[in-house]
Amino acid sequence: MENNAAVRISELELMAIKIRRNVLDICMQRGGYAGQGVALADIAACLYFDEMRTDNNNWYHDRFVLSNGHDAIMTYGALAEQGSYSMEDLRTYNADGTKIDQSPIEGQLGFEITAGSLGQGPSQAAGIAYAERLKGSDKRIYCLFSDGELQEGNVWEAAMFAGHQKLSNLVYIIDNNDLQATGATKDVLGVEPVPEKFEAFGFAAKRINGNSVKEILAAFREARNTTDKPFVMVCDTSLFAGVDCLQAELPNAHYVAKASADWQAGLKELEHKLNIHALN
Amino acid sequence: MLLNTDIKIDKAPFDHISFDLCSRRKDVMLMSADLSKYTQIVRVKKELSDQHLDVGMAEQNLISVAAGVSKAGYVPIATTFACYATRRAYDQMMICMGTGPNTSIVIGFTPGIANPARIHHQAAEDLGMIRAIPDATVIDPMDVTDFKQALDAAVDIPGLVYMRGHRGDTPILLNGQNFKFELGKTYPLREGKGVGIVATGHGTQWALEASVLLQSRGVDHSLLHVPTIKPVNETEISDYCFAHDEIVTIENHNIVTGLGSLITEIISNTGRGPRVTRLGIPDIWAPGGTLAYIRSQLALDAPALAEKIEAISNGE
Numbered sequence: 069m070e071n072n073a074a075v076r077i078s079e080l081e082l083m084a085i086k087i088r089r090n091v092l093d094i095c096m097q098r099g100g101y102a103g104q105g106v107a108l109a110d111i112a113a114c115l116y117f118d119e120m121r122t123d124n125n126n127w128y129h130d131r132f133v134l135s136n137g138h139d140a141i142m143t144y145g146a147l148a149e150q151g152s153y154s155m156e157d158l159r160t161y162n163a164d165g166t167k168i169d170q171s172p173i174e175g176q177l178g179f180e181i182t183a184g185s186l187g188q189g190p191s192q193a194a195g196i197a198y199a200e201r202l203k204g205s206d207k208r209i210y211c212l213f214s215d216g217e218l219q220e221g222n223v224w225e226a227a228m229f230a231g232h233q234k235l236s237n238l239v240y241i242i243d244n245n246d247l248q249a250t251g252a253t254k255d256v257l258g259v260e261p262v263p264e265k266f267e268a269f270g271f272a273a274k275r276i277n278g279n280s281v282k283e284i285l286a287a288f289r290e291a292r293n294t295t296d297k298p299f300v301m302v303c304d305t306s307l308f309a310g311v312d313c314l315q316a317e318l319p320n321a322h323y324v325a326k327a328s329a330d331w332q333a334g335l336k337e338l339e340h341k342l343n344i345h346a347l348n
Numbered sequence: 349m350l351l352n353t354d355i356k357i358d359k360a361p362f363d364h365i366s367f368d369l370c371s372r373r374k375d376v377m378l379m380s381a382d383l384s385k386y387t388q389i390v391r392v393k394k395e396l397s398d399q400h401l402d403v404g405m406a407e408q409n410l411i412s413v414a415a416g417v418s419k420a421g422y423v424p425i426a427t428t429f430a431c432y433a434t435r436r437a438y439d440q441m442m443i444c445m446g447t448g449p450n451t452s453i454v455i456g457f458t459p460g461i462a463n464p465a466r467i468h469h470q471a472a473e474d475l476g477m478i479r480a481i482p483d484a485t486v487i488d489p490m491d492v493t494d495f496k497q498a499l500d501a502a503v504d505i506p507g508l509v510y511m512r513g514h515r516g517d518t519p520i521l522l523n524g525q526n527f528k529f530e531l532g533k534t535y536p537l538r539e540g541k542g543v544g545i546v547a548t549g550h551g552t553q554w555a556l557e558a559s560v561l562l563q564s565r566g567v568d569h570s571l572l573h574v575p576t577i578k579p580v581n582e583t584e585i586s587d588y589c590f591a592h593d594e595i596v597t598i599e600n601h602n603i604v605t606g607l608g609s610l611i612t613e614i615i616s617n618t619g620r621g622p623r624v625t626r627l628g629i630p631d632i633w634a635p636g637g638t639l640a641y642i643r644s645q646l647a648l649d650a651p652a653l654a655e656k657i658e659a660i661s662n663g664e
Contacts, residue, residue, distance in 0.1 A: 173450040180419060182447040185439055188412050193445055195416020195424075199377070202398065203421065222440070225409035232404075 074116070080281045082345045083113040083149060088310050089338045090145035093155060095332060099324040100170060105141035106314070107279065108212075108243060111303060112146040114284040115210060115241075126151075131196060133180045134293030135189020137171025138323075139243065141180050142212075144168065149278040152177055187220025189213050189320035190240060194230040197238040197298075208292075212241045214249030218259040224269070230298045231270020234269055239291045240266070241302040243278065245307060249322055266300045278303025279310060349527050350556075353599040356520045360388040361492045362424055362513060364459075365499060366425070370399045372596070373503060377401055378421045386653045387427045387457045388515050410446060411437040411454065415444035418452045420624040423503050429455025429463065430512060434588040446481045451501050453521035455513040459488075460600035461628060461643065462550060466636035472629045475548075476605025479578045485509040485531065488549035488599075488607075491579035494575055497529035505531065512549055519553060534588070535573040536588040542568030543661045544592030544622070548575060548607045550600035551628065554648060558598075561654035567661050575610075580610060586618050594660050598653065599628040600613040625660055627653065 091105035120130040134140060144161065147153045153168075160166040169176065171184035181192050185241060193211035200207045217223060230238055245255045253259055263273035274295045276283040284303070291299035307322075310313040311334045318324065350644050370376050370392050379393050382405040393400045397647040401417075403410050407428055408428050426433070433441065433456045439614035445452035456474050463469040478486045486604040495514050502509045527535070537552070538545075538559055547555040552573045562569050573578075589595050589611065599609035608626030615621040627648065635645050647656070 092397070112473045178425045181415070182443050185406075188440060188444050191409050191418035191440075192410030192419065195413035195418075196417075196420045198413070199417045199420030201420050206422075222412060225403075226405040226412070228406070229409055229413060297366050 076347070078279050078283065078345070080113045080118060080285070082112075083117050083343070084109040084281065084310065085338055085341050085345065087112050087142070089335065090139055090148045090155065090158070092311070092335055092338070093220060094141065094158045094161045095145055095324060096327050097159060099326050100162050101138040101141045102324045103318060104139050104245070104322050105145055106311050107245060107305040107309045108139060108142040109145065109310060110279050110281050110286055111241060114288060116146040116150055116231070118285065119288045120210065128234060129206045130210065131180060133189050133196065133209065134183045134191040135181075135193075135211055136186055136217055137184035138177065138242070139212060140170065140183065141216070142170050147178050156336060168251065182271050186213075186217045187222035189290040190223050191228035194233070194235060195227050197230070197235040198233055201235065201237055208237050208239065210239045212243065214248075215242060215244045215253050215259050215262065216247060216256070217243070218262065219257050220321070226348045227266060227269040227271065234296055235298045236277050236295050238298040239288070239297065240271075242300065242302050243305055244302050245305045247307065247320060247322055249302060252261070263300070265292045268296040271298050271300045273300045273302060275302040275304065278305035313337055349523060349537060350521060351523045356652060357517045358492045359517055359521055360390070360515070361495060361518045361565065361595050363388045363390045364516060365496045367396070369499060369503070370396050373401070373423065373549070375422050375473050376503060377417055377424050379403065379410060379414050379417070379424055381405055381407050381428045381432070384516070387455075387513065388616060389427065390601045407432045407436040407508065408440050411440035412444045415452055418445070418450035420450070423451045423488050425453040426454060427457065427513065428490070429453045429467055430459040430474045431463070433510075434471055434474040434477050434565050438624070441478070441508060441510070442481050446484055448597055449506050451506055451509065455511050457513040457515050459512045459648070460550065460603045461599060462639060464636055464638060465595065467633045470634055472602040472608035472634065473605060474510070474512070475577050475601050475607070479610070484578060486636045487511045487655070488577055489550035489575050490549055490573055492519040493520060493524045493527055495528060497527070498575060498582065499527055500522050501531055506608045515645065521553065522554065527638055529575065531581050532540070534584045537571065537573050537656070538569065540568045540570040541592075542570075542590060543594045543596055543657050544586070545569055545571045545575055545596050545598060545657065546607065546611055547571065547598040548573065548577065551598040552567065552645070553605065554653060557650035558653035558657060561650055562657060565654070565658060567658045569657065574607065577610060580614070582617070585611065585614050589615055590618070593622050593635055595624045596621045596657055596660060597624065597626050602631055603628040603630050604631050625656070626658065
């Protein structure tokens with residue numbers, strides 16, 4: 069049993085490397101939110117390739133709501149591996165006239181809401197969760213948003229509602245990277261202690277290392293076993309986690325306007341990691 | 349189209365309108381933000397409780413949870429005062445509801461000076477705000493019949509639908525037997541050649557009151573009711589306007605961005621046309637008080653409206 073779990077973790081770590089590679093590839097030409105995409109690769113691997121159930125049409129039975137549109141790059145990197153997007157199309161990210169929006173509009177494959185005006189995803193996910201529960205569906209609703217987004221009042225209105233309604237089919241995933249547009253979150257307007265705040269609103273909360281597949285899987289498992297309240301995973305992450313050279317070069321790059329000289333080194337680093345996995 | 353009998357007053361129109369709709373449409377979810385009592389939602393809350401959801405005093409959450417509900421197969425009708433829907437949750441209406449295909453209805457009650465509690469409760473700009481959202485639908489019904497039929501139509505209109513709601517003593521003016529609300533359609537309520545009056549919502553009620561005075565004074569006029577502010581029927585409106593030398597618009601809304609502005613936009617798109625006089629809430633902070641008092645203060649009571657229209661008719 070333990071061996072099976074270790075194999076599964078290894079498979080998902082391999083998937084996370086591929087997602088990181090896709091993110092760097094997508095942002096190679098015109099930049100983008102590469103640091104977040106790379107940092108969220110472990111969460112994406114667990115979410116899209118383990119946690120969310122699929123239906124007969126090779127699409128997801130459970131529902132994912134992306135609130136902070138910038139993190140769409142994570143979804144693109146994952147859905148390229150899932151097969152819904154081609155890398156050829158994804159490489160038009162950030163180009164004039166592209167259909168691969170940096171912050172997607174509702175209706176684009178993989179995006180349930182128009183993400184980008186921050187703070188609105190948690191409420192919409194709560195509305196979906198409430199309605200799915202009302203109609204007797206077993207769908208689980210996952211919503212990703214960021215620590216900086218916690219400064220929006222709408223998030224706390226949503227949390228109050230979700231806690232009050234005991235929406236146990238709802239899981240909030242917070243990308244807690246201590247970085248927002250103009251600086252460190254703790255310097256601009258501190259949001260900690262995040263788990264305790266959500267617990268006060270009626271959630272079960274867990275702070276985890278957002279770059280540990282093992283911890284992410286355990287948190288998802290705990291969320292599934294929580295049947296009387298919504299669940300929040302506070303995922304501590306750092307930009308470009310998993311690509312050492314870029315993490316060292318661009319630790320605070322909320323947005324990368326142009327791929328740096330180290331981009332190729334980053335891709336080589338990931339290819340090397342893929343090769344090591346193949347050997348194992 | 350207009351009832352010829354004595355005008356009947358409905359004391360709580362939305363209670364039976366919402367109950368009737370929810371009884372027929374089990375996919376409708378009525379939503380409140382701690383104002384169900386003040387928007388007169390009683391029977392649905394009591395007898396169809398699964399179809400009512402109160403999110404507490406949180407309008408941004410009201411609108412964005414409603415948008416989520418629409419994405420799970422229900423038709424949400426988010427209800428609150430017009431001032432809160434638009435001023436507090438405009439971004440949520442535009443982004444969460446306005447960019448997707450699912451029907452999402454917002455009803456703004458006590459619009460304009462229908463709310464007695466002064467400027468913090470008086471949304472005089474809601475129609476203008478929502479009509480600036482691409483693909484949105486905006487409806488300002490004139491009475492109970494119009495309100496009921498417009499809402500029945502709204503549940504099948506894709507995307508964001510914003511309606512003004514009536515609460516409390518509301519007249520029944522239209523004959524439900526031969527009035528049929530159609531999105532975009534305009535309704536001639538008085539025929540005549542003199543001044544052409546274009547009105548919407550409460551403004552149509554006020555125009556009918558002024559019309560009685562104008563008829564008694566022999567002032568030739570006509571009246572067109574325009575419940576659909578968006579998508580607007582430019583052909584019907586321009587045909588009506590170009591058949592007159594003088595147009596007067598009457599609305600329970602700031603004369604900036606509302607019906608009057610809309611009519612002048614249509615006429616200016618078409619070319620030379622009649623003079624347009626916009627009557628409504630002037631671009632000032634309105635007073636509080638009873639509706640009758642506020643109307644008298646803003647020269648929107650029937651005698652003041654009739655006097656103004658008569659003066660226009662006389663070329664002043």
